[in-house]
Amino acid sequence: MRIARLLAVATLAFGLTACGSSDDSSDDAKASGGDSFPVEIEHAFGTTEVTAAPERVATVAWSNQDTALALGVVPVGMPKVTYGDDDTDGLHPWVKDKLDELGAETPALFDENAGIDAAAVAKTSPDLILAPNSGLTKEEYETLSKIAPVVAFPGQAWGTSWREAIEMTGKALGKTDEADDVIADLEKQMDAAVADHPEIKGKSAVMSWIDPTDLSKVGYYTASDTRATFLNDLGFSTPDFVTESSKNSDKFFLEISAEKADELSGADVFVGYGDDAALKKAQADPLIGKIPAIERGSTALLKDNTPLAAAVSPSALSIPWMLDDYVTLLADAAAKVK
Structure with a gap:
């Protein structure tokens, strides 16, 4: 069951309208939504102060442009996506749909294949850089902070x-x-989607990576990974082994040897990136093939490098775009659990 491990790892490789201008540049300036500035936002590298309603917002890393767009803000620059881009325009389809809805042209696209391109970001002259969903290093954070608050x-x-x-x-x-x-609207949509699929209720699921070219190990995403927590949002519980092994880890991905594959027997459903051929190869393996979910085929397989495979790393825009298809796929896998 071939999972493109770097849907998450590759997310690391991962000017038009403004956020809204303000006629008052004082500390009491108000945003269009009525919030007062300045505001302070705490994060892993300290606290960032945004002194006034930003007018030129840039985003870096994975899906932060989705969140800005969902709030009606078109970035002046954002990453060019390379995973799940079905028409090679550098945009996920849900982003293109939102840009069209807002009547906006495509912003400047940053090539992040070799990491954050600070020079490209600087060229867009942002007054705020959004990266709440990212793996920025301290060095990258400090470099970007010389351009604008991050x-x-x-x-x-x-x-x-x-x-x-x-x-x-x-x-x-x-x-x-x-x-x-x-947030409230997305939660309402998810509740409605899951209500139509009672097969999910009471089931556990793991987001896993099994490489059909190397069946000596089994990879799985930890309980804090966003894809794993989204499975929780959809009603699945996390297997005890994944919960326990995640407690003292700061990683989003771990591996165990195939000899210990039975540790994952508590997962009713395996979710991963691959196809039926990869699943059959895993089922034929004398160790991995004995994992109950693999053996019975209660697996939800996402074709690698497709928009759906990218969308399950959830964002404000990807969730409604993929929700029905993903929940149906998960429910079909859950229905095989007897």
Whole structure:
């Protein structure tokens, strides 16, 4: 079951309208949403102060542009996506849809294949850089901070939930009420989608990476990974082994040898990136093939490098775009658990 391990790891490789101008540049300036500035936002590298409603917002790393766009803010620059870009325009389809809805042209696109391109970011002259969902290094943070205030991730690198990303972005943009509304709407959509699929109730799931070219080990995403927590949002519990092994880890991905594959027997459903051929190869393996979910085929497979495979790293825009298809895929896998 071939999982593109770097849907998460590759996220590291990962000017048009403004956020809204303010006629009052004083400390009491108000954003269009009514929030007062300055605001202070705490994150892994300290505290960032946003002194006034930002007018030129840039985003770096994975999906932060989605959150800004969901709040009606078109970045002056954002990453060019390379994973799940089905038409090679550098945009995920849900981002293109939102830009069209807002009547906006495509912003400047940063090439992040070799890391954050600070020079490209600087060319867009931002007054705020959003990266709450990221794995910025301290060096990258300090470099970007010389360009504009930076909102980095709040705790663990690549461990920012979609809710946290929306909340932090809403605060930075002076749109806290709008952020709350977006979160509430997404939760309503998820509840409705899951209600149509009772097969999910009471099931456990793990987000895993099994490489069909190397069946000596099994990889899985930790309990803090955003894809894993999104499975919780959709009603799945986390297997005890994953919960326990994640407690003392600051990583989003761990591996165990195939000899210990039975540690993951508590997962009713395996979710991963791959196809039926990869699944059959895993099922034929004398060790991995004995994992109950693998043996019975209660697996939700996402075709590698497709928009859906990218969308399950959840964001304010990718969730509604993929929700029905993803929940149906998960429910079909859960229905195989007897």
